[in-house]
Amino acid sequence: MKRILLPLIFFPFIIFAQDILYVDGKTFLTFSNEEIEVSMNLSKERQYGKYYIADIGIYNNTNQSFDFNPSEVQATIIRKGKEKQAEVLSHKDYMKKVKTRQTWQAVGKSMSEHSAASEAGKTTTNTSSSTYGSYSGNSRTNYSNSYGGNIGSSRSTGTISGSSRTNSSSTTTDGRAQYMASQNADRNVKEFTNQQSNISKMLNQGYLKRNTLKNQNYMRGNLNIKYRKADEIEIVVPVNGKDYIFLWDKDMLDEI
Secondary structure: OEEOOOOOOEEOOEEOOOEEEEEOOEEEEEEEOOOEEEEEEEEEEEOOOEEEEEEEEEEEOOOOOEEEOHHHOEEEEEEOOEEEEOOEEOHHHHHHHHHHHHHHHHHHHHHHHHHHHHOOOEEEEEEEEEEEEEEEEEEEEEEEOOOOOEEEEEEEEEEEEEEEEEEEEEEEEOHHHHHHHHHHHHHHHHHHHHHHHHHHHHHHHHEOOOEEEOOOOEEEEEEEEEOOOOOEEEEEEEEOOEEEEEEEOHHHHHOO
């Protein structure tokens, strides 16, 4: 266990002291005493958008119950000495984004599958034909005067030739093959939709929601923070009237 080199400052409602713990290779910043433990892991993920994922755990040993409201969590991104308030997504906002992305993905999957199925069983045949012909002939012309006497004749010959080319195509459809392809497309779309539904349920179950935490109970879940490049990230987690401040410096951010 390693303690962050930060001054141990204890104001009545602000807690800065933190320990670094490692669980299965993941880094957790933790504050704990005989009454409460608040811990956090921070990671980066691209799932229905790019986010910092704050994995927050809270253990209550205060001998009383208290409400935890994740909408009160705040994050500040520090970049090149400038601070900017980060967007922390509520459960409702994030699941709305998930639903929108999944809807568009399902539409794209359906169009792709059924477009391919519509071409199944089709056979196109291209044919071409050429014709060629020629004609040769001659003619003789006799000339006579007004008295009927032959005064001469002429002879002419000629050749006429030509060719033509015809291209045609025809398409036949195997109805059975197309039906089977359509059925397969329907199955693929349904399987894809089921997979998306399972992902949605997993994300919904794992996302932090408002809860009353009873004595000796533990809760854990995720919050998504909209991604921005950062040198430091400060995350404030209000728990039972106190603000627990978690500071992720550049070295720690480089590890995630």
